[in-house]
Amino acid sequence: MSPPVLMDALGPRGRRRAAAASVVTVAAVAGLVALALIRFADHGQLDAERWRAVLRWPALRQLLEGLVITLEAAAVSMALATVVGVVMAAGRLAPARPVRWAAGVYVELFRAIPILVLIIAAFLVLPTYGLELSPFWSLVLALTAYNGAVLGEIFRAGVLSLERGQIEAARAVGLTGRQTAVAVVVPQAARRMAPAIVSQLVTLLKDTSLGTAIGMQELLSRGRQLGSGTGSLLQALILVAAMYVVVNLTLSQLARRLEVRQRRRYGAGRIAITGGPEDLVLVDAEAESRLR
Amino acid sequence: MSVVLDNLDVYLRGLLVTVELTLLSYAIAFAIGAVVAAFRVSPVPPLRALGTVYVGLVRNTPLAVLFILFFFGFPKLGLTYSPFLSALVVLSVYTGAFMTETIRAGINTVAGGQADAARAVGLTSVQTMGLVVLPQALRSVVPPLGNLFIALAKNTSIASLISVAELVHRSDQLVTDTAQPLAVLAGVAVAYLILTLPSGLLFGALERRVAVRR
Numbered sequence: 001m002s003p004p005v006l007m008d009a010l011g012p013r014g015r016r017r018a019a020a021a022s023v024v025t026v027a028a029v030a031g032l033v034a035l036a037l038i039r040f041a042d043h044g045q046l047d048a049e050r051w052r053a054v055l056r057w058p059a060l061r062q063l064l065e066g067l068v069i070t071l072e073a074a075a076v077s078m079a080l081a082t083v084v085g086v087v088m089a090a091g092r093l094a095p096a097r098p099v100r101w102a103a104g105v106y107v108e109l110f111r112a113i114p115i116l117v118l119i120i121a122a123f124l125v126l127p128t129y130g131l132e133l134s135p136f137w138s139l140v141l142a143l144t145a146y147n148g149a150v151l152g153e154i155f156r157a158g159v160l161s162l163e164r165g166q167i168e169a170a171r172a173v174g175l176t177g178r179q180t181a182v183a184v185v186v187p188q189a190a191r192r193m194a195p196a197i198v199s200q201l202v203t204l205l206k207d208t209s210l211g212t213a214i215g216m217q218e219l220l221s222r223g224r225q226l227g228s229g230t231g232s233l234l235q236a237l238i239l240v241a242a243m244y245v246v247v248n249l250t251l252s253q254l255a256r257r258l259e260v261r262q263r264r265r266y267g268a269g270r271i272a273i274t275g276g277p278e279d280l281v282l283v284d285a286e287a288e289s290r291l292r
Numbered sequence: 293m294s295v296v297l298d299n300l301d302v303y304l305r306g307l308l309v310t311v312e313l314t315l316l317s318y319a320i321a322f323a324i325g326a327v328v329a330a331f332r333v334s335p336v337p338p339l340r341a342l343g344t345v346y347v348g349l350v351r352n353t354p355l356a357v358l359f360i361l362f363f364f365g366f367p368k369l370g371l372t373y374s375p376f377l378s379a380l381v382v383l384s385v386y387t388g389a390f391m392t393e394t395i396r397a398g399i400n401t402v403a404g405g406q407a408d409a410a411r412a413v414g415l416t417s418v419q420t421m422g423l424v425v426l427p428q429a430l431r432s433v434v435p436p437l438g439n440l441f442i443a444l445a446k447n448t449s450i451a452s453l454i455s456v457a458e459l460v461h462r463s464d465q466l467v468t469d470t471a472q473p474l475a476v477l478a479g480v481a482v483a484y485l486i487l488t489l490p491s492g493l494l495f496g497a498l499e500r501r502v503a504v505r506r
Contacts (some may be wrong), residue, residue, distance in 0.1 A: 010335055014417070018335045025338040043369050112442075112488055113481045114449035116460060124473035202352070209354035213453060220357055224364075234365040241353050241361060248352035 045234055053230040054239055063236070066222030067243055073136060073218060074205040077143035081204070084148025089155035103152070110149035116210050118142035123214040135216035139208065147204050154196045158189035191262060198255035202248050209244070219243060295472050296479035302466060306459035307483050313379055313448045313458060314487070318441055320384035325391025329429075330421050332396050343392065350389035355450050358382045363454040379451035387444050394436045398429035431502045438495025442488045449484075459483055 010018060040046045053059060091103025110118070122145075123138040133141065162185060170180040209220040223240035227233030296303065332343035350358075363378045373381070402425050410420040430437070452461035459480050466476045 014335065017417075021334075021336040022338050025336060025342065029338070029342060039369050045368055112446075112485055114446035114460070114484060116449045116452070117477060117480055117484070120460070120464075121473070121477045124467060125477060128473060206352075206354035209356040210450065212356060212360075220354070220360065224360065227365075234361075234368045237357065237361045237365045241357050244354055244357060245349060245352045249348065252348075252352060 050232045051235050053232040054226060054235045059226055059230065062226050063219065063222050063239060063243070066217065066219035066240075067247075069136070069217055070205070070208050070219040071247075073139055073143070073208045073211065073216075074201070077140045077147060077208075078201055078204055080140065080144040081147035081151050084144060085151025085155050088148060088152025089159065092152065092156050093159060107149045107152050110146050111153075113146075115142065115146050115207050116213060118146055119210055119214060135211060135214045138214055139211040139216055139218075143204055143207060146207075147200065150200055150203075151197070154193055154200065155189070157196075158193035159185055161192055162188055195255045195259035195262060198251055198258060202251045202255070205248060205251070206244065295466070295470050295475040296482075299466055299470075299479075302462050303459070303479055303483055306457065306462040307487065309376075309456065309458040310445070310448050310483075311487065313376070313383065313451060313456070314441070314445045317380055317383035317387060317448075318444055320380070321387035321391045321440075321444070324384065324388030325395050326426060328388065328392040329395035329399060330426070332392065333399055333421075335417065347389045347392050350386055351393075355382070355386050355447055356453060358386055359450060359453050375451070375454045375456045378454055379448070379456045383444065383447060383451070386447070387440065390440055390443075391437075394433050394440060395426070395429060397436070398431075398433035399425055401432045402428045434495060434499040434502060438492065438499070441491055441495065445487050445491065446484065 037046070044050070054063075088103045088107055091099050092107065094100055094103070119139055119142040122133065122142045123135065126133055126138070166184055166188065167180055170184040175183065208218055211218045212221045212224065215221070219240055223236045224233070227236035230236070328343045328346060331339040332347075334340060359379070359382050362382050363373075363375065366372070406424055406428065407420055410424040415423065448456075448458055449460040451458055452464065455461060463476050463480045467473045470476060
């Protein structure tokens with residue numbers, strides 16, 4: 001929460017107004033919270049027994065197992081999507097036109113289709129061709145296909161964000177193409193891409209909750225089952241939401257820290273690629289013009 | 293592919309709901325985003341804190357969790373709404389958080405002298421924000437606003453979890469009826485492309501029209 005940089009320090013009247021607005025805001029928020037609590041209480045949703053039903057050990061363990069499955073699915077998908085992303089970025093930067101075209105079609109196509117449609121397709125279509133995947137692997141496959149496309153664009157933007165002189169200088173001192181990539185391009189690009197990659201990981205982790213649509217036993221599904229089993233659906237879902245928030249906030253903080261360090265050290269703009277609404281950071285103008 | 297052609301009316305009705313949901317929630321999210329972004333740069337600390345908490349909570353919760361919580365959890369508090377209205381609320385609140393961040397990024401691109409000048413000619417904080425800063429801020433974030441629109445159009449598919457009769461929900465029924473998941477889902481993918489490709493072009497045109505040349 002940074003102080004406003006938009007305008008000069010307030011004068012005496014401005015300060016009085018800001019103080020009055022502060023009091024009104026705090027009162028309004030307190031009023032809303034009180035109303036919400038009264039509603040919870042009126043419907044018996046604050047009863048200790050309802051909360052204990054989801055916080056008791058076997059119940060909590062059911063949720064934590066779901067969380068582990070969620071994290072596993074996210075980790076496996078991220079690892080596989082990184083491989084796909086590298087291939088796609090290399091493809092889109094390749095000298096051969098058909099290769100660039102094929103990679104471009106893959107990236108544009110998979111970014112345009114809703115991830116839920118991909119998940120349902122992996123679960124329903126592949127069995128008609130004799131390939132029966134479990135809900136877990138159907139989800140992983142869909143997340144890999146989609147995030148491979150998004151990561152591919154992030155990697156491409158990372159490489160393009162380097163000044164041309166870097167590659168030219170590397171070639172001039174006699175490095176081969178591969179040496180240039182390994183010693184010059186990747187280390188610099190990776191630092192610039194790190195924040196965007198972590199944000200995409202948050203998106204991916206959130207998307208694993210769509211596994212509930214195909215009966216995968218991840219955190220959200222476990223929450224729904226626990227809720228209907230104990231009659232504490234609201235409490236179970238609030239707990240599930242809290243778990244997602246804690247995990248994702250931790251990752252988001254990491255992304256922000258990487259970005260701040262990045263800016264301070266290199267003064268470089270950040271890279272952003274559109275996949276989900278999560279990828280809404282602005283590309284710096286120069287990098288963007290090179291992307292077009 | 294005859295499955296798609298035979299059921300074209302089903303696709304069209306689904307697409308119509310998807311489009312309605314997208315346009316309505318985009319409009320509401322835009323309003324939320326403009327107001328909360330103004331909160332986040334306001335000289336009133338509790339308003340800034342409120343904006344930060346809203347964005348932090350909503351952005352880090354999966355959309356599917358919000359849908360299930362609102363539609364299946366909130367009735368326990370006596371709050372029951374139709375699937376469409378629930379989807380509208382959830383999508384607006386969710387997208388509003390991203391809208392806030394986008395517009396705030398735009399506000400940061402407005403030159404500091406603009407706000408100072410507005411203050412100097414005697415505009416109040418609210419006037420400065422509404423008449424001087426926001427209009428300029430929005431022009432610089434047209435591309436991310438377009439991305440947000442496309443992401444929202446795709447996110448409406450998650451409303452199928454609470455049985456809103458949009459594209460994906462209707463296609464579930466079609467898959468059951470026809471047992472041809474590939475053709476049915478390919479049709480769904482094409483329907484989304486029909487929606488997202490022109491919007492991408494539209495925002496591109498808008499960007500060229502309002503771009504700030506400095």
